[in-house]
């Protein structure tokens with residue numbers, strides 16, 4: 001298995017705030033890797049730095065063999081990186097279809113096959129393709145955010161808290177879809193506060209605490225580790 | 236009949252404000268800044284058209300395209316040199332810079348063309364249409380201005396709802412980071428917006444000076460401020476809002492001058508603006524910003 005993403009001793013600051021303190025991890029092709037940790041641990045900051053919205057003060061981000069530490073976000077989409085940000089961030093005033101077209105911005109044109117692929121994965125979106133995205137329910141918005149990201153044919157899909165704010169039944173649905181994408185060969189870096197769910201589907205996981213990785217292992221190992229159970233799985 | 240005359244004239248001057256307001260509103264929507272130098276780009280556009288026709292003997296219609304080309308480049312240069320380096324800094328710094336650019340353009344125009352007003356020759360040569368036995372006169376300028384603004388409005392609507400670049404612009408204006416994550420180059424999109432706004436400013440400058448022929452370095456200031464008001468009036472960031480705001484403002488201004496007081500017409504316009512903003516803080520067609528929790 002070859003490594004698609006490798007983060008090496010990465011430090012990220014917001015002004016004087018040292019948000020990510022020397023984090024190293026990697027993601028192999030075809031894996032689901034989870035980053036879990038409490039609110040404010042630095043999970044979103046790590047994803048933003050990988051996708052180029054932020055840049056590390058020191059350390060490296062190697063994606064698909066290239067050092068992308070200082071490459072801007074809009075260029076990385078073409079290299080095969082897709083990031084579904086926290087809070088979904090779909091274009092609320094545009095239609096579902098237009099959102100998907102924006103997802104395919106780096107493609108030559110919006111292919112019918114790609115749209116059909118998304119509508120097979122998320123049938124709800126097909127019925128609502130002409131609808132303004134702001135009128136979708138929270139779960140539908142998350143589905144739109146994920147399919148929008150998939151329109152760019154990413155080599156790595158990064159998901160930031162895809163289950164946030166969703167009813168339990170929708171959380172299950174979203175995790176089923178992540179599993180489905182994984183089975184179809186998509187490489188996924190998953191950030192979650194819902195540690196138990198994330199550890200169930202992750203091949204490997206890292207635990208982040210105030211900007212540093214404190215534990216790592218397979219999903220199954222971490223799910224039964226005492227420290228993780230105490231801190232994130234409610235005992 | 237004079238009522239109808241004022242209404243038509245008001246719509247015409249309002250259409251000019253609307254074209255200028257489009258530039259303010261598009262730039263605000265995408266770059267989240269008030270480009271106070273926008274009014275002065277109008278003035279530059281008018282001077283370019285004037286110089287092309289008077290000094291180079293270029294036909295009037297061609298001179299408009301030359302003015303548009305020059306203003307497009309000017310808009311891109313202003314954005315790249317003055318505003319782009321300030322991206323991500325305080326909006327106050329950007330505002331002060333914009334005021335600086337405004338003075339710079341006025342002083343540069345004074346240096347190049349002198350402070351003495353030029354008498355702008357209207358680009359319209361057709362005779363006015365006289366209706367109802369001369370009670371109602373519609374000038375060629377009025378017709379051209381109204382037609383031009385309608386065409387611009389439709390073209391912009393098509394551009395922003397049907398083309399890939401236009402949709403990308405809306406995406407950037409809605410969520411800059413999310414747009415970047417789609418692979419959209421935000422800097423280039425902002426630059427394109429300045430280019431479009433400045434080309435429209437050139438058209439506005441020629442139309443304005445065809446109606447009000449005194450051309451001097453400060454020609455763009457007042458129309459610029461009124462158009463900015465119109466953009467806020469209609470809902471800053473909204474393209475139809477800029478159109479509606481511009482036309483309403485032109486009509487209100489013309490009626491106030493005709494029926495109330497010519498000295499206080501600007502005061503009346505602002506009074507209406509204040510009332511509208513008290514009732515609808517986002518402007519007539521502005522989107523009520525939802526508080527994010």
Ligand SMILES: Nc1ncnc2c1ncn2[C@@H]1O[C@H](COP(=O)(O)OP(=O)(O)O)[C@@H](O)[C@H]1O
Pocket residue numbers: 014017019037038039040041042043044045046
């Ligand atoms: N834009 C910002 N400016 C300043 N500090 C920030 C900003 N975003 C996040 N932080 C801080 O960085 C730390 C990590 O935040 P974040 O990456 O969002 O954590 P998580 O996603 O794990 O909840 C927190 O202490 C947070 O307060």
Ligand SMILES: [Mg+2]
Pocket residue numbers: 040043044045086
């Ligand atoms: Mg987060």
